[in-house]
Amino acid sequence: MRSAQPITSSIDHESGPEARPAVLPPGPHLPSAIQGFGFMTRRRQTVAALARRHGSAFTIRIPVFGRVVVIADPTMAKQLFTTPTDQVNNVRPSLGRILGDGSMFALEGTDHRRRRKLLTPPLHGKRIKQYEAVVAEEFEAEARTWPTGTPFATLEPMMRVTLNVILRTVFGADGRELNTLRDIIPPMVTAGSRLAALPDIPFSLGRLDPRRAFRAHRRTYESTIDTLITKARNDPRLDERDDILALMLQSRYDDGSAMTDAEVADELLALLAAGHETTATTLAWAVERLQRNPDVLDALTTEVDAGGNELRLATIMETQRSRPVIDFAGRHVVADSIELGPYRIPRGYNILVAISQLHDDSRQFRDPERFDPGRFLGTTPGPAWLPFGGGTRRCIGAAFAHMEMDVVLRILLRDFTIEPTSAKPEAWHSRGVAYAPRRGGMVTVHRRTPTTTATDPTG
Template sequence: MNSPHVDLLDADHLPTTLPPGPRLPVVVQGLGFVAARRSMLAHLTRRHGRAFTIHIPLFGRVVILADPALARQLFTTSTEVVHNVHPHLGRILGTGSVFALEGTDHRRRRKLLTPPLHGKRIKGYEAVVEAETLAEIRSWPAGRPLRTLEPMMRITLNVILRTVFGAQDDDLDSLRTLIPPMVTAGSRLATLPDLPVPLGPRDPRRRFDAYRTQYDSLIAGLITKTRNDSRLEERDDILALMIASRYDHGTAMTDADIADELLTLLVAGHETTATSLAWAFERISRHPALLADLTAEAATDDNDLRTATILETQRARPVIDFAGRSVVADMVELGPYRIPQGYNVLVAISLLHDDSREFTDPERFDPSRFLGTKPGAAWLPFGGGTRRCIGAAFAHMEMDIVLRTVLRTVTIEATNAPAERWHSRGVASAPGRGGRITVRRYASG
């Protein structure tokens, strides 16, 4: 059993108590994290326990938590004590992004954005998801392996463009061309520290900024067109709702903030959902009995097993590894630890999801663990607390309708191929071979 590490005194002369951690050189810790993050973190958990201190690229010296009680305590800590993890995606998505906002501004923005992404509103988007999925399936080859990641990316992008941006015709085509390379560049840039000097044409920031300039121009025209639409009040896309919505004191979002928030919704709701879907196909194709049961259920109006499968996919193959906070007060107390200002505290989602104390036999892909029960505090694919992903309900709806439509339309061949390895795409972790499946035959009808 490791005893906590006592560091320097804080401003009140109380000891800073950090979790234990490796004494390896900083460079070695950083290289291990970059080269084999998941296995390194699993090793450190076995060696030091469910909380430890390490030094990693981009975030510096951090405390890693793999304990649901400590995670819950972190996520419920006052925003006067902890802010969003630093650096965060706001440096990529813009100062008007919900990722960049804190305190009252963050609460006001979430309140404004919540209605379009929940309840009856997203129910109305199901037809769009189904139509985009059916259109994509038409091009799938029969009898040959298919990488599902790319078609899932196209489906989720088109869904976002139609339901969030309200884009049509030329606007839709322009954004459909621009967004994929822009998201890829932004995802990679998010994993790199800000460089002190530009690197010229190969500078990742320069490449992303060029895409962002094109995006801002397109979105400015789209915002103007939407604001001048005589039927604005009849539209149900999220851009129209943003323009029409007002904060409690009566003011509206600025055009710059709308552009940043639309990009946030696109990045958060496009790549991550598509990647989760690719993992879902990779998983169910390796479990013949489950695949048969899911296919039978898809012919009905039920979705209990499909919902459980989505939850289990997100547990077993979380596409985002961490959710965290940055300490801005003199100190934050978490369990027996006192963590000083300037530290990031990261909840290791994959460690929680792989913990046998939280999930029986975690290496086994078993959707039945979620039948008739809701996920507990250790299930965190969308983060937690006041910064839990605002589009979680939308993402779940999209995964449910895509899976249902595919299972109703084609027959997926079961496989005994080895599980696909993890592949980092920057922010998200995807199946290494793209979530390959083979469509054996088209279903009748």
């Protein structure tokens, strides 16, 4: 990327006698409607083209997010993510408009910190270890239905696995209500993901309104969750349960107060929605990448048979680098202005970190077009690796997602041989917020015989 000179705005964005003018990165001179059309229809290609022209920071005006500074520089990204929360909030509009006002996506400042502290324990440490058996059971059950010797798309099967995992770990048991959630969560996530990438429409479009299906699913979800919360609260053995719902209901803030039922419902929706689609999509991308990199595939199989996982974890990180499911993380400026590198960005601007651009930058990752898990062996990812975002809003479920992907890939490689392919890489397909392989991660597998597989060290 070539550098570009900053632009000093002639508009005084600040107030007071000592107000200083904004210093914004350069940007295209095209009408905002054209900028917005390119961003909405071909987001990755548009951002890449603008970065080639303007460098690692540029200014645009786009639907949904309005006035935006896009950055693809790890130093500025780190600076943004460490900026105090009284100066920058979550990007606006946030996913809170889809997932609910009671979810962490909608909370700011002290409220966000309190909620994050409350919800961290169930998704980290020893708790996660307890959920590994659930992941193994769900993947093995799904994999028993897989055809052998015939190509099939892995995205939907992986979606079923990760949804069942999150349902079981959140609620701890099965039942009629969970069957209802299995039916409505996938279409609800699909509709919500598309809505998140569209501007709010101040009027109804009738039967064509994309919000209509989402709201119908949301009503069913709220009714179902209310039933599950009531059952949990009335469970005389609630304190013996280790599912996430039970832990949520028993958790208390430092002042002794608890989350309301509405807040619990919104947080559970965030876990169910965000907690299964991105993980499943990354797994589909991993399969897509591995069959096109047979040397890595062979090394992973050898490692699985030997009971190791170092290369497998590096492969997960390389998949996330080379095929990030989420391509942006952002903040909204609420201070008069903030300093970011050579720029001074005024109140009201969104700042988006272009994750895909950082991951594809040869200055950050040598030969970025090459799928090379070795780049993550024996090292900690640097500030340019941002599949989970960064700072105080880094994905709270990151550790859970890595555990889930590790278990699924281990069993997949233990029980199946993935047939290599010389087919072209699958194109990127936008599902709204997330990017998936266009053909769903097509693969052909063959079952390994028991004599060729190693004993599962976890039982």
